[in-house]
Amino acid sequence: MTGLKLSRLGLAAGIALVLAIHAFAQDAAKRVIVVSLEDRKLALVEDGQVKKVYTVAVGKPSTPSPVGTFTIERRVANPTYRHGGKTILPGPGNPVGTRWMGLSKHGYGIHGTNEPKSIGKAASHGCIRMSRADLEEFYGLVAVGDTVELVGQRNDETAQLFGGQQNPAAAAQPVQTAMAAPANPAAAQAQDQNPAAGSNALSAEGANPSVSSIAVLLASR
Secondary structure (H helix, E strand, C coil): CHHHHHHHHHHHHHHHHHHHHHHHHHHCCCEEEEEECCCCEEEEEECCEEEEEEECEEECCCCCCCCEEEEEEEEEECCCEEECCEEECCCCCCCCCCEEEEECCCCCEEECCCCHHHCCCEEECCCEECCHHHHHHHHCCCCCCCEEEEECCCCHHHHHHHCCCCCHHHHHCCCCCCCCCCCCHHHHHHHCCCCEEECCEEECCCCCCCCCCCCCCCCCC
């Protein structure tokens, strides 16, 4: 009889645990990171509410940032920069700063910079740059799997997030954002040679995927 009672208690506890996990999953915040390339702003939106807005650097005209909907695939603290035989350890001179968040668009990410004056400008090789303080705060607020929307032209969404008016050209031509499928990784390689981050490592795009050495961005994106 005692064994039956214990069995029922164990079953009840198991069901309660499953329900608690399910409730936690349902309550987990849904985060979307929206970057307006035209405004050079990044907004962290959580459960439909704007949590933070940051000024960022985006791709310059000759090496534009990609447009579309992607996800954060990896996060690396204090990455080492390696490209073209050059290695730069973590520190003030590191071209990608203290944090790297690699996107599902192979070769692109959100990271820091050793050129703080570039923030707020179209100055990178396609990646999204942030100032150190903003980067480290932002890094602690996001996770692998979060959605990242890179919006090329100002539209209703970015006007609401960052102020200003919708670009007339955007009204006539839809922007590839939330409904866009992640771009073909091969296109990133053809368009630009930017690094992707691994577990405590960044490997330059096009490199042997088996290489585990820490590497990073081309020409400090």
